């Protein structure tokens with residue numbers, strides 16, 4: 001069952017729009033719109049636009065042929081369906097002009113450029129990015145969202161727990177990846193969103209997806225997988241496995257450093273601690289062991305209706321963590337041309353510390369021996 005968001009979310013958005021001095025917030029199809037209304041619009045050339053004015057009624061402007069889907073989603077917002085030959089941009093402008101003369105509007109960061117530019121021409125308003133405002137609204141997960149993230153976490157843990165069914169030497173990354181993607185859906189997601197199986201040298205490429213490389217005995221294999229649940233929330237978890245035989249002692253050492261860094265960064269999470277400090281905790285341990293130059297990405301990213309969202313766990317982000325913030329802790333060490341390793345859990349900052357959403361073993365497990 002997909003929960004319909006409480007009207008409180010739209011009210012909070014409207015207060016934030018007024019505080020920003022904007023005429024309105026304009027959101028097209030995407031997760032910001034879903035967050036505020038519960039409606040998961042399909043992005044296309046036909047404009048869907050939620051208008052949240054600083055005061056007065058919010059209005060969802062949708063293509064007529066998609067209006068039944070808004071009702072089916074249970075969204076309880078004023079609706080204006082536009083017929084195929086109407087100009088939806090003029091409808092947005094008309095709703096804004098009820099409020100006052102053209103001023104500044106906030107537009108969703110991921111609105112298509114063709115929509116943003118046509119809205120600018122039709123309304124005469126000056127557009128600013130609404131990303132920071134939406135991040136403020138979305139960063140602290142409420143209880144229903146936390147529960148949805150827990151459910152996603154348990155589902156992806158069940159997939160990792162079954163990895164021995166698929167991961168073994170002499171299979172290609174693509175064959176293993178196909179089986180994993182099927183299991184992501186079977187274990188409780190609506191869809192598999194990404195499947196990284198980085199074996200041997202491919203493991204040193206953090207965003208490698210799948211290839212036809214045949215997994216060899218003794219390969220380190222980075223498996224970073226996630227899906228989206230019916231409620232719209234993402235899972236994202238990485239474990240590093242050994243395929244078949246043994247690995248060199250230096251690999252065991254490297255993995256020990258990584259595991260210690262990931263553990264320490266998870267334990268460092270608490271309200272009031274900065275995102276940058278959590279990154280520094282993981283990075284410090286990896287640097288001290290001499291692998292600083294091999295940890296080439298931030299420690300983590302927020303997660304929710306998007307797989308990457310605020311807060312980012314990265315040097316320079318001094319935002320203090322607060323209860324309800326959900327994000328990944330995923331340090332990695334990459335030896336170019338040879339192998340890589342990463343461990344990733346999603347965690348939620350709680351009133352007095354942290355709770356992990358992924359709880360499967362983080363040891364270097366050998367599969368398919």
Ligand code: ZN
Nearest residue numbers: 224236237344
């Ligand atoms: Zn991941």
Ligand code: ZN
Nearest residue numbers: 236328330344
């Ligand atoms: Zn991640």
